[in-house]
Amino acid sequence: xxxxENLKKYFPxxxxxxxxxxxxxxxxxxxxxxxxxxxxxxxxxxxxGCGKTTAGKTVIRLLDPTDGKIVFDGVDIxxxxxxxxxxxxxxxxxxxxxxxxxxNPRMTIGDMLSEPLxxxxxxxxxxxxxxxxxxxxxxxxxKAYHVDRYPHQFSGGQRQRIAIARAISVKPSLIVLDExxxxxxxxxxxxxxxxxxxxxxxxxxxxxxxxxxxxxxRFISDRVGIMYLGRIVEEGDVDQVFENPMHPxxxxxxxxxxxxxxxxxxxxxMLIGGSPNVINRPNGCFFNPRCKYxxxxxxxxxxxxxxxxxxxxxxxxxxxx
Amino acid sequence: MPDRKEPILIVENLKTYFEQxxxxxxxxxxxxxxxxxxxxxxxxxETGSGKSVTVKSIMRLIYPPGRIADGKILFKTDEFSPxxxxxxxxxxxxxxxxxRIRxxxxxxxxxxxxxxxNPMFTIxxxxxxxxxxxxxxxxxxxxxxxxxxxxxxxxxxxERRLKDYPFQLSGGQRQRVVIAIALSCNxxxxxxxxxxxxxxxxxxxxxxxxxxxxxKEFHTSIIFITHDLAVIAEVANKVMVMYGGKTVEYADVFxxxxxxxxxxxxxxxxxxxxxxxxxxxLSPIPGQPPVILNAPPVCPFLPRCNFRTKxxxxxxxxLVEVSPGHYVRCFEExxxxxxxxxxxxxx
Numbered sequence: 001x002x003x004x005e006n007l008k009k010y011f012p013x014x015x016x017x018x019x020x021x022x023x024x025x026x027x028x029x030x031x032x033x034x035x036x037x038x039x040x041x042x043x044x045x046x047x048x049g050c051g052k053t054t055a056g057k058t059v060i061r062l063l064d065p066t067d068g069k070i071v072f073d074g075v076d077i078x079x080x081x082x083x084x085x086x087x088x089x090x091x092x093x094x095x096x097x098x099x100x101x102x103x104n105p106r107m108t109i110g111d112m113l114s115e116p117l118x119x120x121x122x123x124x125x126x127x128x129x130x131x132x133x134x135x136x137x138x139x140x141x142x143k144a145y146h147v148d149r150y151p152h153q154f155s156g157g158q159r160q161r162i163a164i165a166r167a168i169s170v171k172p173s174l175i176v177l178d179e180x181x182x183x184x185x186x187x188x189x190x191x192x193x194x195x196x197x198x199x200x201x202x203x204x205x206x207x208x209x210x211x212x213x214x215x216x217x218r219f220i221s222d223r224v225g226i227m228y229l230g231r232i233v234e235e236g237d238v239d240q241v242f243e244n245p246m247h248p249x250x251x252x253x254x255x256x257x258x259x260x261x262x263x264x265x266x267x268x269x270m271l272i273g274g275s276p277n278v279i280n281r282p283n284g285c286f287f288n289p290r291c292k293y294x295x296x297x298x299x300x301x302x303x304x305x306x307x308x309x310x311x312x313x314x315x316x317x318x319x320x321x
Numbered sequence: 322m323p324d325r326k327e328p329i330l331i332v333e334n335l336k337t338y339f340e341q342x343x344x345x346x347x348x349x350x351x352x353x354x355x356x357x358x359x360x361x362x363x364x365x366x367e368t369g370s371g372k373s374v375t376v377k378s379i380m381r382l383i384y385p386p387g388r389i390a391d392g393k394i395l396f397k398t399d400e401f402s403p404x405x406x407x408x409x410x411x412x413x414x415x416x417x418x419x420x421r422i423r424x425x426x427x428x429x430x431x432x433x434x435x436x437x438x439n440p441m442f443t444i445x446x447x448x449x450x451x452x453x454x455x456x457x458x459x460x461x462x463x464x465x466x467x468x469x470x471x472x473x474x475x476x477x478x479x480e481r482r483l484k485d486y487p488f489q490l491s492g493g494q495r496q497r498v499v500i501a502i503a504l505s506c507n508x509x510x511x512x513x514x515x516x517x518x519x520x521x522x523x524x525x526x527x528x529x530x531x532x533x534x535x536x537k538e539f540h541t542s543i544i545f546i547t548h549d550l551a552v553i554a555e556v557a558n559k560v561m562v563m564y565g566g567k568t569v570e571y572a573d574v575f576x577x578x579x580x581x582x583x584x585x586x587x588x589x590x591x592x593x594x595x596x597x598x599x600x601x602x603l604s605p606i607p608g609q610p611p612v613i614l615n616a617p618p619v620c621p622f623l624p625r626c627n628f629r630t631k632x633x634x635x636x637x638x639x640l641v642e643v644s645p646g647h648y649v650r651c652f653e654e655x656x657x658x659x660x661x662x663x664x665x666x667x668x
Contacts, residue, residue: 047521155609156368185367186548187625190592190605212521215551219594219603239599256526257596258551262574264597271523 001206002036002059002174007068007078009051009058013279026278028054030230031068036223038173039200041207043221043238045214045253049278051230052210056176059208060092061085072174090120093167097179099159103151109137109162110147116170132169140165140195157188161195168199176208181216193220214257218242223311226250229278229286232305236312246314248291285317293318327397328355329509329542330379330427331408335392337371337378340385344615348374348387350566353640354559356510361536361543363557363574365550365589367610371566372546376512379544380429381411381419398426398509425455428503432515434495438487444471444498445483448505455506470501473538474531493524497531504539511536512544517552529556550593554578562586565611565621568640572647582649582659585622620650628655 009029012022028051036042044052057063059070061077070078077088096102104112113136114129116122123129134144140161151159160180167175177196181189193216200207211217217224218238225235226247234247245251252271271290282289288298297317305315314320337349349371356362366372378389394411400421401409411422431437439447448467449460458466464483471479474497487495496516503511513532517525533556536543545556553560553574560577562570562585570583581587588606608625618637623629630652638652649656 047523157609185610186550187367187589187592187606187610190594190603191607193594193603194605214522215594215596218596219600242596242599253522254596256523258525258529258549258555259597260551260554260578260590260593260595261597262554262557262578264554271527 001038001073003069003071004035004059005033005069005071007032007055007058007070008066009054009063010066024279027230027281028278029058029065032225032227032230032232034225034232034235036174036206036208038206039204040223041200041209041221043217043224044208044210044227045212045217045224046227047212047253049229050227051278052227053178055227056094056178056208056210060094060174060176061088062094090116090122090170091172092174092176093170093172094176094178095160095163095167095180097182099156099163099183100151102163103159105151108148108150112162113137113147113166113169116166120170122170136165136169139168139199141191155188156184157191160184160192164192164195164199168203168205171203172205173203174206174208176210178210179212180209182211182213189216196220214242214254226253229281231286231315233287233316234312234314235305236309240309240312244312246308246312246319247287247316248293248318249287252290285315326357328357329397330356331393331395332375332379333393333395335375335378335394336390337374337383337387338390339387341614346614347566347616348613349378350613350616351392352561352563352566352568353392354561354568354571356542356544358509358542359536359540360559361545361557362559362561363545363547363553364561364563365547365553366563367548369565369610369613370563371613372563373514374566375563376429376514376544376546379411380423380427380512381414381416396422396427396510398422400426421455424451424503424508425506426508427510427512428506428508429512429514430496430499430503430516432518434492434499434519435487437499438495440487442486443483444485444487444490448483448498448502451502452505466505467501470505471498473504473535474498474501476501492520493527496520496524496528500528500531500535504535504541507539508541510544511541512546514546515548516545518547518549525552532556550589551595562589565613565616567621567650568648569622569650570648571640576644576647580647582643582647582656583622583651584626584628584655584659587659588625588627628658630655 007029008031010025010027013024014020015023046052058065065078069076113133117129117132123132137144137146142161181192209220221238224238224241225232228249234250245254284299284301285303288294303315303317303320305313306320307313308319333353335349335352339346339348352375364372377383379394389412395408396411397406397408399406449463452463452466468479476482476494476497517528547553557574560574561568564585570586581590591604592606606625611621620633620638623633632652638650640648640650642648
């Protein structure tokens with residue numbers, strides 16, 4: 001359904017006052033390729049600054065890609081003009097991390113939800129929109145009388161439900177979920193995750209689930225991609241990646257994640273330092289300065305992204321002979 | 322070394338209220354626990370459970386409209402009686418006396434290091450200020466201590482970092498600096514309020530490891546606040562689960578994770594996804610965390626509880642000691658039912 005090929009998104013770094021010039025590029029998304037099927041959830045994991053959010057926004061053309069293809073239902077939308085994109089907008093939606101900043105504080109829930117319906121002609125008039133909204137609110141676990149309220153009158157979990165209602169109002173076939181549960185309490189987080197699962201069963205939509213929370217990603221995803229400094233370093237079915245992680249970075253990431261069991265004292269491969277600078281990425285494999293399996297070749301070349309077992313791909317010289 | 326058995330901090334029936342125009346918010350309502358030397362107590366709870374207000378009360382950082390309405394916070398110290406440690410009640414100390422406790426004997430690490438470090442001063446200035454305020458040293462000695470502390474929290478290239486401003490450091494390094502400042506006066510108690518929540522998992526693992534090794538070295542007792550049960554499992558010896566300003570369950574870490582009794586603790590453990598196990602479903606807790614404005618005198622978990630009875634709607638259950646050191650705020654008849662349901666097959 002969605003096929004991304006060699007997607008790149010670079011941000012120029014400018015310097016100079018009057019004669020502004022580009023001195024470098026931040027390669028936020030650097031050559032990623034992935035495929036998502038209908039009804040499938042693709043989990044995109046990584047630390048802050050790895051480019052996962054930029055990737056999500058670029059895929060649905062909230063940002064213009066620098067290069068690459070985004071093939072959506074057989075059409076490459078990467079280079080379409082805004083005007084030609086409009087029919088695709090209803091098919092691609094996004095839910096952000098913080099619902100308070102993605103919901104307009106001066107609009108009632110009813111106004112907010114009817115806007116996309118009227119704009120895209122899904123509802124012909126306000127009356128029809130109201131009917132649809134009533135159903136939507138029920139769908140996400142809110143009540144019909146909530147339509148006249150403003151975002152500040154809701155709790156965090158409820159606001160996220162509204163954001164989800166708005167995203168599904170146009171019946172999209174792809175939803176990008178950018179850390180949708182990170183700002184929520186654990187007991188509410190589980191409600192939202194279950195809601196998202198149920199909605200997926202009804203809409204058969206594809207999800208791109210972006211998160212740094214490995215436990216949530218493991219639960220909700222079918223496939224996962226681990227991102228490091230703009231590139232996907234490992235990809236596979238969720239069980240493959242979590243039970244048999246291959247890339248040293250994935251291993252370190254999984255070992256770093258705490259487990260709610262006091263008897264499990266894991267031996268940790270401690271990663272030294274934080275993520276390195278995105279502007280000045282190391283030569284060779286980007287992970288090599290923090291990697292304990294580093295070989296000579298790792299400092300010279302970036303490893304190819306190869307399939308090691310059925311559908312399980314990794315970019316590491318350890319598996320690339 | 323102080324006596325290992327005797328608690329260094331005893332919190333007794335602490336009540337911290339906030340007076341609002343709409344009524345009283347009982348943010349902390351009758352919380353008791355004690356902390357022994359070398360011990361790590363974890364306080365878990367969701368937003369509004371009162372966990373942060375509990376520790377802010379211990380630090381006496383509650384300002385109007387908030388007040389400590391009742392209860393005792395006994396802290397054993399020789400600050401006011403040199404050579405002869407005695408319990409003092411923190412709630413009764415004057416502001417001046419409190420400054421001799423705060424930062425020196427009890428210090429605190431907050432969630433967001435950027436808000437606890439002053440952006441206008443270098444790391445050196447901020448560290449030296451604290452050290453000179455509490456310890457009888459001159460500036461050069463203070464700088465030495467600061468340098469040594471930065472070494473201990475494993476900041477690379479500490480000499481240069483001393484001259485840096487907070488914005489020049491990464492999130493993990495800033496949190497290391499804050500920990501270094503907190504431990505620079507060798508406090509008996511360290512309060513850590515969600516110290517790793519704002520950090521990436523790999524950095525979180527580093528910071529947790531660091532805290533563990535420093536705790537062993539300095540023999541500091543730690544009160545660790547978090548909403549993340551997985552982190553609690555890793556760091557704590559004892560766990561207090563809070564909900565709506567009240568302790569709902571209190572026991573050692575193994576009991577909490579292996580034999581939880583209170584319905585809230587059970588639901589909480591069932592609703593978190595795990596990295597290490599494949600799960601087919603999560604059972605979320607229906608409803609929202611409570612708003613505790615003018616809360617009625619019943620169990621705060623009542624509206625979301627699957628085991629509620631008529632009695633729950635009429636009175637507040639007390640904290641019952643179900644086995645030695647394991648306290649649960651629930652009625653005996655429900656506890657018995659829970660015992661049957663958790664022991665009989667499910668688990």
